[in-house]
Structures are given as C-alpha cells and as structure tokens.
Amino acid sequence: MKNMSIDKIRKLTDKGVKFSNPETIEIGNDVDIERISGNGVKIYSGCRIFGRNTYISHNVRLGYESPLVINNCQVGPNADLKGGFLKDAVFLENASMGNGAHVREGTILEENASCAHTVGLKQTILFPFVTLGSLINFCDCLMSGGTGGKNHSEIGSSYIHFNFTPNQDKATPSLIGDVPRGVMLNQRPVFLGGQGGLVGPCRLGFGIVIAAGTVWRKDELRNSRLLMTGETKELNIPYSPGIRTSYKRIIKNNIIYIANLIALSRWYTDIRSMFVSENFPEPLLYALKENISIAVLERIEKLEVFFYKIMETTDLSLNWNKVNAYFKNLTYKGDSALREAFMGKISSAIEKKGNNYLTVIKGLENKETAMGTMWLQGIIDKITDNLLKNLTIQAC
Structure with a gap:
C-alpha cells in the first residue's frame, strides 16, 4: 500500500470512516479527503x-x-x-448498484x-x-416513469439496449418516457421484460x-400498451453497409432526445437547485449539471x-456548422411566465413541506405539475421544431 494511501486512510479513520480491512484499500493522490464524509461511511476490502x-x-457503503x-x-x-467499476457518474440519495x-x-x-448485479451503464x-x-x-438511454418504490419503472434481467449499428455509428439513444412528465413522478411505470x-x-x-423475450425495434408513443x-x-438477402432507409426517423429521435436532455438541464438548474441541503449538497448539484x-x-x-455518413449515401444536404452553432448558442429557458410561476409553486411547497425533493414533487397538485410539464x-418543442424545419424533416 502506498504511503499516501496510508496517510489518507488514517485521516479518514479519524473522521469516522469505517474500513473493514484498511491494508487492502488504495486512495489516489488526487483524492480530496475533505470531500469524503466521516459520518456513517463504510468501505470494505479491496x-x-x-x-x-x-x-x-x-x-x-462501498x-x-x-x-x-x-x-x-x-x-x-x-x-x-x-x-465493480464506477467512473464519472452521479448517484443520488439511496441509489444502489449491485x-x-x-x-x-x-x-x-x-x-x-437501483441496479442488481452485473449491469453496464x-x-x-x-x-x-x-x-x-x-x-x-x-447504455445511451433515459428512463423515467413511476411514482414510488411500489410503482416504479423496471427492466427485467438479461436485457440489452442495442446502441451500435453495422454502419459504425452510435446515433442510437432511446427515450423511455420523457423529461417533462417524468420529472413530475406521476406517470405510469414502464416495464421492459x-x-x-x-x-x-x-x-x-x-x-x-x-x-x-421481445426485441423491440419501433417507436410507440401511445401510453399503456402491451408490446x-x-x-x-x-x-437471407444481399446487404450493403451505409444504406439507411429510416435515417429521417433516426435524426428526429436524436434531436428529440437532445432536446429532452436540455430540458432536464434546465430542471436541474432552476428546480433542483432549490433543494440544496445536507442530503443534496452543492457538489451533487454541480455534478448533475x-x-x-x-x-x-x-x-x-x-x-x-x-x-456525415448519411450525406455520403443520400441526397440529404446539411450545414452541420449551423446546427452545431444552434446548440452551442442555445440559451432558451422556456416561457418565462410559466417558468417563474412554477418556480413560485415549488418555493411555496418547500416552505410548507421542507426541502425533501421527492416529498415536494410528489405532493404537487395536478394543475401545478401540468404547469411545469408545459x-x-x-423548451423541447422549440428546439425540435427549429432544427427539424431547418432539415426539412416533419416534426413528430
């Protein structure tokens, strides 16, 4: 064990961290032990x-x-x-990995x-x-749905999201549920068998x-369906790499996915930031953003x-620099009246119920969640409409 690890383990032990077998632990030179709590943290062998x-x-518990x-x-x-192995990821309160x-x-x-054993994300x-x-x-998915521990979205064991194509691209993100309704924690759960x-x-x-046992390949935006x-x-037919008959759908789904991520970023910045507390400190908020x-x-x-691969095999013409600039210069925060009104509702709820995120969000009235969803x-509609019109692809 490196001397630096010995010194840091000793200091963490003094703070209250429990090591089951400290001789087997390695702590890197770049780790700031001030960012590790001494209250109830348990670190096991290896x-x-x-x-x-x-x-x-x-x-x-690690x-x-x-x-x-x-x-x-x-x-x-x-x-x-x-x-297992965890890198550059965020785990909020009560999250678990097997x-x-x-x-x-x-x-x-x-x-x-939560995830059980042997899960790759x-x-x-x-x-x-x-x-x-x-x-x-x-990998490459956003999944929402459900209202609580007894009514949650779930993926059954031995499941895979196919996110790499024979054409060597990964424009393959899948959106299960969505951000505007999913963040309100009031939607029916999704189950992938x-x-x-x-x-x-x-x-x-x-x-x-x-x-x-089903491998599903299509969009299904209607709610409450059994597939x-x-x-x-x-x-057994001839196949030529590079030919994509559904590229318009792929482009639309990617843009809609990105727009949902941007909306979630707005949620983290404007709404999550109101819940900073002992259980949701600034480092976690910063990490989310x-x-x-x-x-x-x-x-x-x-x-x-x-x-660029599509333009090699189709008549699609696109100034990618223009699209990229649109994303980089995007500062739209959504309708200001709706945003401010919803933030006001959240602020009032925090004053009445405290700053527990789940309690406040799940306690919102239907008209309040509808306001936040709108x-x-x-935000999503403005982004997708602008980009899809520029690409002359009809929005869905």
Missing part, C-alpha cells in the same frame, strides 16, 4: 478510490459484495455501491434508482425509483409493457458522425 472530483456523502473501483464519482447519502457493476461517464442514478439516466435487474447492458432488447434509437410512452413480437422470420452537459455533447457528437415541453 476498494480503490481515485479522482479529484470524487465526493462521498454520509452513510454510504464494496460490500466485492472490491469496488470508484473514480471521479459523486455519491449521495445512503447510497449502496456493492462492487456487484459486478460497470458504470461510465454521463450516467446519473437519481433518488432510489454509460450515458444512462435513471429517474427516481427506476429499477434494473441483473445481467443488463443499458427480461431476456429481451430494445433497438435504439427508440421512443416509448408511459405505461408501456414489453413482454419478456410483443412473434418469432423472427429467416432472412456537469454530467447532463457531458450527455448533451456526447449526443451532438454522435449525431454529427451520423450526419414549461419543459415548450
């Missing part, structure tokens, strides 16, 4: 902690089931990260979101209470149930690659 931006709140590597992650109170996790940049687990955003089973690969898959980019409405496919027919910015840039980059949807 854990390695790196990154100057790492932040660990109170009552966090590596209980197997050794854990954590690098530049921000971890909220009562989170339980049981083993053994064998492989979580990378751009990932956010909001309050009470990258550029994945899970809203409160969303639950993933075991043996899942679910185990031993199945979703082919991105795909959009699904709230209340969707996809039967176990199932039959056996796949045998196919940073990760959502990373997610937006990732999706723009992947869409750019897709555009504000956020207005």
